[in-house]
Amino acid sequence: MGISPMAFTFPLIFSYLPVLTAILIIIFPVAESYTSIFSFGDSLADTGNFLYLRANDDPRVGQSPYGQTYFHHPTGRFSDGRLVIDFLAQAIGIPFLPPYFACPNDYDFRRGVNFAVGGATALDPEFFDERGIYVDTNYSLGRQIDRFKRILPSICASPSDCRKILSEYLFLVGEIGGNDYNDPFIMGWTIQEMQPLVGPVVNAISSAIKTLIDHGATTLVVPGDFPVGCSTAYLTMAHSHNKEDYDPITGCLKKWNEFTEYKNKRLIKELDRLRYRYPHATIIYADYYNIAMRVFRSPHKFGFSKGALTACCGGGGPYNFNVSAPCGTTQAKSCNEPSSYFNWDGIHLTEAAYKWIATGLMEGPHAIPNITSAHSSV
Numbered sequence: 001m002g003i004s005p006m007a008f009t010f011p012l013i014f015s016y017l018p019v020l021t022a023i024l025i026i027i028f029p030v031a032e033s034y035t036s037i038f039s040f041g042d043s044l045a046d047t048g049n050f051l052y053l054r055a056n057d058d059p060r061v062g063q064s065p066y067g068q069t070y071f072h073h074p075t076g077r078f079s080d081g082r083l084v085i086d087f088l089a090q091a092i093g094i095p096f097l098p099p100y101f102a103c104p105n106d107y108d109f110r111r112g113v114n115f116a117v118g119g120a121t122a123l124d125p126e127f128f129d130e131r132g133i134y135v136d137t138n139y140s141l142g143r144q145i146d147r148f149k150r151i152l153p154s155i156c157a158s159p160s161d162c163r164k165i166l167s168e169y170l171f172l173v174g175e176i177g178g179n180d181y182n183d184p185f186i187m188g189w190t191i192q193e194m195q196p197l198v199g200p201v202v203n204a205i206s207s208a209i210k211t212l213i214d215h216g217a218t219t220l221v222v223p224g225d226f227p228v229g230c231s232t233a234y235l236t237m238a239h240s241h242n243k244e245d246y247d248p249i250t251g252c253l254k255k256w257n258e259f260t261e262y263k264n265k266r267l268i269k270e271l272d273r274l275r276y277r278y279p280h281a282t283i284i285y286a287d288y289y290n291i292a293m294r295v296f297r298s299p300h301k302f303g304f305s306k307g308a309l310t311a312c313c314g315g316g317g318p319y320n321f322n323v324s325a326p327c328g329t330t331q332a333k334s335c336n337e338p339s340s341y342f343n344w345d346g347i348h349l350t351e352a353a354y355k356w357i358a359t360g361l362m363e364g365p366h367a368i369p370n371i372t373s374a375h376s377s378v
């Protein structure tokens with residue numbers, strides 16, 4: 001109220017967003033050995049929290065065509081179907097992870113739960129307030145971890161009991177941090193101006209991991225960010241007339257991808273530090289960047305016949321992404337075959353893309369350490 005429709009729509013789009021970052025891993029036989037999953041993150045892993053929390057705002061993720069491919073109705077997932085976390089749950093042989101906020105009072109949290117909320121940032125809202133950046137979320141990673149601590153007494157009885165029980169779960173920490181850059185990006189910040197956010201974001205992720213390990217987690221999967229220069233939203237909004245700004249093979253924005261690589265490198269280095277500090281824990285880096293880059297380099301080879309940069313569902317323009325006509329509104333149109341697209345709504349990916357990523361992580365060399373070695377160290 002008091003906010004013009006445009007001002008409202010604009011941040012909302014991105015708050016849904018996580019940007020392209022992502023998640024996952026694990027080989028099936030290993031996966032079967034976990035009791036369940038505890039998940040933290042943003043819209044790349046949200047299975048319904050944002051929709052539940054913001055139902056009164058009538059969010060677009062609650063509209064058709066979200067969910068059309070697999071669930072045949074909107075579930076709050078920011079895709080046409082399943083997310084990487086859903087494929088992982090299926091691989092483990094457990095039900096889809098319920099969204100924490102929508103759980104009934106008598107829900108048994110030992111069955112695992114999902115704290116990820118669309119729009120969530122790695123850093124707390126105060127960090128942004130102090131810098132005059134508007135972020136449309138109250139569910140930072142730290143606050144998700146706080147909720148986890150609150151449910152712990154219903155999962156285990158004492159610190160030693162918790163260490164025993166939590167060691168049987170898989171912890172997904174991320175992707176998280178994409179939104180910390182999206183909001184400043186929308187405000188027009190340059191890459192140089194965003195560089196100083198990377199350290200604090202990586203520290204926030206590290207601190208979440210430490211808390212989880214201190215409580216008993218021993219297997220954690222930590223995804224890096226997707227190449228943001230290949231994001232349909234960034235390609236549209238950071239459009240350049242200079243051909244040199246684009247990678248001739250992928251069509252992605254080179255400088256933005258370098259920014260993601262910089263952030264991922266800092267994260268990888270921090271994970272090395274944590275492995276040294278907690279030798280008993282298995283910290284798996286899920287390399288979303290390189291797994292996605294394989295598709296961006298040759299989308300047709302992997303079944304994405306419409307290419308990887310154009311969104312299936314959107315309001316027109318060169319990449320079918322229009323901030324004023326986002327997917328889920330009547331001005332946007334959806335493609336007939338989402339499975340031939342990698343990008344779903346300009347910001348998030350299609351079920352086909354998430355399936356490809358999940359499979360690649362389970363079978364390919366995109367989880368470090370690989371699952372075989374992770375398994376033997378458990």
Ligand SMILES: *[C@@H]1O[C@H](CO)[C@@H](O)[C@H](O)[C@H]1NC(C)=O
Binds near residue numbers: 138
């Ligand atoms: C966050 O919480 C504050 C205080 O409860 C509230 O005023 C604000 O509207 C909330 N913001 C969002 C995006 O939910």
Ligand SMILES: *[C@@H]1O[C@H](CO)[C@@H](O)[C@H](O)[C@H]1NC(C)=O
Binds near residue numbers: 315316324325
């Ligand atoms: C974006 O959507 C708005 C609102 O529907 C429309 O007026 C505008 O022409 C669209 N822009 C493009 C490039 O399609």
Ligand SMILES: *[C@@H]1O[C@H](CO)[C@@H](O)[C@H](O)[C@H]1NC(C)=O
Binds near residue numbers: 365369370372373
């Ligand atoms: C997994 O890692 C271990 C230890 O680094 C290595 O010996 C093995 O060859 C790797 N396996 C695959 C499939 O990459």
